[in-house]
Amino acid sequence: MKHPIVVIGAGAAGIIAGWRAAQMGAKVILVEKTDRIGTKILISGGGKCNITHDGPIESVLKAFRPNEARFIRPACYRFLNTRIIEMLTDRGLRVYTREDGRIFPVDQTSKDVVAILRTYLEEEGVIIKLESPVREIVAPGGRIEGVRTETELIPTHHVILCTGGSSYPRSGTTGDGWPWTSQLGHGLVPIKAALAPMDLRLKSIKDWAGVALRDIVLRSRLNGKESAKWRGDMLFTHHGISGPCTLGISRVIAEQWGEGIATVEVDLLPDHKFDRVDADLVNYKTKNPNRQIDAIIADLLPQRLVDPFLEQAGVEPGTKCQQLSKKQIHKLAEQIKGWSLGEVAKVILAKGEVVAGGVPLDEVDPHSMRSLKCPGLYLCGEIMDIAGPVGGYNLQAAWATGFVAGETAYEDWSGSSSGEI
Numbered sequence: 001m002k003h004p005i006v007v008i009g010a011g012a013a014g015i016i017a018g019w020r021a022a023q024m025g026a027k028v029i030l031v032e033k034t035d036r037i038g039t040k041i042l043i044s045g046g047g048k049c050n051i052t053h054d055g056p057i058e059s060v061l062k063a064f065r066p067n068e069a070r071f072i073r074p075a076c077y078r079f080l081n082t083r084i085i086e087m088l089t090d091r092g093l094r095v096y097t098r099e100d101g102r103i104f105p106v107d108q109t110s111k112d113v114v115a116i117l118r119t120y121l122e123e124e125g126v127i128i129k130l131e132s133p134v135r136e137i138v139a140p141g142g143r144i145e146g147v148r149t150e151t152e153l154i155p156t157h158h159v160i161l162c163t164g165g166s167s168y169p170r171s172g173t174t175g176d177g178w179p180w181t182s183q184l185g186h187g188l189v190p191i192k193a194a195l196a197p198m199d200l201r202l203k204s205i206k207d208w209a210g211v212a213l214r215d216i217v218l219r220s221r222l223n224g225k226e227s228a229k230w231r232g233d234m235l236f237t238h239h240g241i242s243g244p245c246t247l248g249i250s251r252v253i254a255e256q257w258g259e260g261i262a263t264v265e266v267d268l269l270p271d272h273k274f275d276r277v278d279a280d281l282v283n284y285k286t287k288n289p290n291r292q293i294d295a296i297i298a299d300l301l302p303q304r305l306v307d308p309f310l311e312q313a314g315v316e317p318g319t320k321c322q323q324l325s326k327k328q329i330h331k332l333a334e335q336i337k338g339w340s341l342g343e344v345a346k347v348i349l350a351k352g353e354v355v356a357g358g359v360p361l362d363e364v365d366p367h368s369m370r371s372l373k374c375p376g377l378y379l380c381g382e383i384m385d386i387a388g389p390v391g392g393y394n395l396q397a398a399w400a401t402g403f404v405a406g407e408t409a410y411e412d413w414s415g416s417s418s419g420e421i
């Protein structure tokens with residue numbers, strides 16, 4: 001009897017990897033630290049799970065940075081976004097596609113996704129060991145001999161390592177895999193927050209908690225120079241900002257951290273250029289001399305933010321339009337196009353949906369997910385230096401790389417005789 005393939009981490013990548021290797025004929029043990037499989041899938045999409053992104057796979061790949069897209073392209077062609085949907089809908093999940101291409105379960109619960117994935121594992125006879133944190137990959141002289149958990153040593157020559165990233169540590173992902181990959185010869189791209197909320201230094205921010213801005217552009221600047229921007233919605237939190245726009249620019253801010261002062265600002269009318277906004281305000285003043293400026297700003301901002309916005313522009317709330325000077329109108333137009341929320345205090349890695357950084361992509365073969373440093377080691381999912389945007393892209397990368405890792409591990413396992421005991 002051969003030693004099994006051991007998959008470490010029952011997240012999106014590990015579930016698909018374990019299932020695929022077992023389906024092809026391997027004996028597979030899936031070892032998971034927490035008391036359930038798919039812990040992060042369960043909390044994904046706010047508990048609704050944005051399973052993947054719709055559309056031709058080339059357009060899905062375009063959402064990633066070019067080097068990341070190049071790396072995951074072969075895997076995504078082997079495990080298309082339609083494939084995971086087929087696997088789930090074949091077993092009764094009903095899904096719908098939002099206008100923006102994000103695919104969710106109709107019943108809005110990630111529990112159904114995980115329950116179905118579990119049936120795939122069970123059907124193929126994958127042995128699932130829960131509450132079994134792995135402590136070590138035993139590899140004397142660089143040859144994998146086993147995986148040590150807290151309670152046992154599992155002999156193996158084939159390890160699929162998919163322990164994920166290090167955000168949301170309470171979900172089990174505490175970056176355990178990286179010390180092992182380092183020991184096995186891999187480098188490490190420094191871990192940085194991505195898709196994360198951020199704290200701001202602005203004192204008044206705590207009064208705005210819970211207020212949302214819709215369809216704005218959030219822009220970041222490093223030492224005054226534009227560094228990133230994202231269009232969509234934004235949410236004020238107790239200490240800063242969150243929501244799609246914030247997550248969208250967080251990776252760039254985290255990457256540039258320490259290089260200078262990072263600030264953020266909001267463009268409230270992204271479809272209009274400054275000159276147009278300025279001219280519209282002048283026209284409004286002429287046509288509505290007795291209306292208060294608050295009314296115009298209230299069209300752009302939730303009521304709670306109107307007074308602070310006007311104060312920041314140096315305009316007394318309650319000012320009638322006819323009282324506004326040219327300079328004040330100019331200032332208001334400037335602020336509508338770039339309302340400064342001040343300096344970023346912190347990008348919160350622990351609350352990020354993913355982390356950037358991890359195992360360098362040039363140390364893994366994109367066609368097989370074999371480690372180029374250690375024979376018998378396969379890597380998939382977020383443990384590698386991949387961080388797509390919000391939209392189902394990260395799960396797609398995990399499913400697809402997991403699938404390829406599972407197939408390759410099976411091929412190596414079935415061709416090897418060294419596992420005989």
Ligand SMILES: Cc1cc2nc3c(=O)[nH]c(=O)nc-3n(C[C@H](O)[C@H](O)[C@H](O)COP(=O)(O)OP(=O)(O)OC[C@H]3O[C@@H](n4cnc5c(N)ncnc54)[C@H](O)[C@@H]3O)c2cc1C
Nearest residue numbers: 009011012013033044045050134164172381382392394395
């Ligand atoms: C709040 C939140 C919402 C998200 N929403 C979405 C979304 O809607 N759509 C989307 O595409 N992406 C989303 N993501 C990102 C997505 O969940 C991850 O990119 C994806 O889960 C990564 O898959 P993975 O298998 O690589 O890692 P994970 O899913 O993180 O799985 C890693 C597994 O390894 C286990 N593990 C860790 N250490 C050990 C150890 N020592 N021994 C044994 N097991 C171990 C962990 O417990 C975990 O189960 C979200 C992330 C978060 C945090």
